[in-house]
Amino acid sequence: DTKKALEGARSIIIDRFALDADLVGEVRERMFNEGTMGASVVAGKETEGAKFKDYFEFSEPFDQLPSHRILALLRGENEGVLQLNLDAGEDEVYEGMIAERFDLAVKDSKWLSDAVHWGWRTKLYISSGLDVRMRLKEIAEEGALKVFATNLRDVLLAAPAGQRATIGLDPGYRNGVKCAVVDSTGKVLDTAIVYPHQPQNQWSQAVNTLATLCAKHSVDLMAIGNGTASRETEKLANEIADMLKQAGGQRPTPVVVSESGASVYSASQLAADEFPDMDVSLRGAVSIARRLQDPLAELVKIDPKAIGVGQYQHDVNQTSLARTLDGVVEDAVNGVGVDLNTASVPLLERVAGVNATIATNIVAYRDENGSFASRKELKKVPRLGPKAFEQAAGFLRINGGVDPLDSSAVHPEAYPVVARIAESTGLGVAELIGNSRVLQKLQPADFADDTFGVPTVTDIIAELDKPGRDPRPEFKTATFKEGVDKVSDLVPGMILEGTVTNVAAFGAFVDVGVHQDGLVHVSAMSNKFISDPHEVVRSGQVVKVKVMEVDVQRQRIGLSLRLDDEPGQPAQRQGGGKRGGNGGSSKGGNTGNGAKGGRGARGGRGNSGGRPAGGSMADALKKAGFGN
DSSP states (O other): OHHHHHHHHHHHHHHHHHHOHHHHHHHHHHHHHHOEEEEEEOTTOTTTTGGGGGGTEEEEEGGGOOHHHHHHHHHHHHTTSEEEEEEOOOHHHHHHHHHHHHTOOTTTOHHHHHHHHHHIIIIIHHHHHHHHHHHHHHHHHHHHHHHHHHHHHHHHTSOOOOSOOEEEEEOOSTTOEEEEEEOTTSOEEEEEEEOOSTTTOOHHHHHHHHHHHHHHTTOOEEEEESSTTHHHHHHHHHHHHHHHHHTTSOOOEEEEEOOTTHHHHHTSHHHHHHOTTSOHHHHHHHHHHHHHHOHHHHHTTSOGGGSOOOSSGGGSOHHHHHHHHHHHHHHHHHHHOEETTTOOHHHHHTSTTOOHHHHHHHHHHHHHHOSOSSGGGGGGSTTOOHHHHHHHGGGEEOTTOSSGGGGSSOOGGGHHHHHHHHHHHTOOHHHHTTOHHHHTTOOGGGGOOSSSOHHHHHHHHHHHHSTTOOOSOOOOOOOOOTTOOSGGGOOTTOEEEEEEEEEETTEEEEEOSSSSEEEEEGGGSOSSOOSOGGGTOOTTOEEEEEEEEEETTTTEEEEESOTTOOTTSOOBOTTSOBOOOOOEEOTTOOOOOOOOOOOOOSTTOOSTTOBOTTOOHHHHHHHTTOOO
């Protein structure tokens, strides 16, 4: 049968196309470099999928898609709102590549021409589309992990308020405001629940209760969670602070802090072990108070993914995410150093060389024998061997110990170097530490040997100059504008103070006190061109912003760091690029919203006729013009 013979021959030749590694590689590269991602809204999903409105009519080259936009498109597709079309370009281009590779005279044979067309549309296009999707997902995940890691590092290394008595207020309406007072070391002194807001409206009783707690424990700071009823609770705190000052006492400073992850910690086994007799709801208030005192020491108790500074964190590989974030936490802890006599088990676990067993043993040894007097005592801790000591000792600090070097980042192995330096200057080690006049005159090469080279000695001298220096910035708080409590209170043109809560590839989210973060697009951050928002802002930074746009219905706020921008005018980036869409981020998660991309001028290809990569074979064949 001639027809069956031709069909068999066509199948054989098509398989040869699909199995030619060089051809497949060239086709995939060309599709990725020349193709276009298109998106359109699924009929009937316009209202339900309003958060993806910026992608309802979307087209952008594959190789120009930023990570956040790729993840937004994929999420829209997964939620059934968007239909994605992968447009490879003109079929003739790819069919010509196939014909040239196999030296086929397609112009002289309709059968060969049809076979090449069939092979492209049913084999190479499908596999190339899957490859494009895989590459885009890898690019997106890499970008998302980088953003999450940078944001997490900024949050962990946020300015600590220091060892000051603090009352933590976990706001709420019906269930009340949960309160916990901690002393300068973070020890819980008192707890209470008050009901100042609706429906109970016990404002006066709440004021009296909290004022009594603040006065009794000489509270210096009032940490207010930024969740539900945060602004109302902040007013309560300010009224109490003013009342205490008028009574001749010290005015505690109210500070709004992120409560992301506080509920996760409250319900964790770690919190249950730490506070077995405390109500779960009150544990969150303790966490809020402590994270103001020292964000790093408290946030290490929480799964990094629950801190809420990621970009589409649930759409990336969770194993890679966990590994990346664990590395960030460990780097942050080791960079700051840990007080050996006050650190908790979760904090000690993050120190290089210290695992959960060793951390538990350190705390147990401390509880049994009292504070560590020197780093040498660490060698008495069960399971802490020479290797662990070598890795961990430089990151564990002892304030007021026997050896003044124990409070610095100088490793015990390097103490002989310091002794040689002290001997050469005629000063004792204690006199040498912090003596900039003497230290700045030293030549590191004079003290280098086979064990400690010039770079290491340079670092040792720098540490002696500023021992135990904290790399974290100075503590500063944002002041929210009175009377601006919700999105509808915002008016374009307002200049407000706020705190950066999250930084993404397309901009930064800023909390201005209306329970909905506003977006400063990357194009509205500076008068000069910037490619990465982290060049300008970091999570936790206090900034002044101008309100540019307010969409109450979609709960979206457009902000600008350029205070001379005028609302209603498109923000211009250097080079004339227009600003993309605005967006908002609700507490605890990000919707993510990128600028719409243009098609560009690549051969004039449009988005019509796009094809879904990875679709069923039947759909592919039908779109290729074969079959019914």
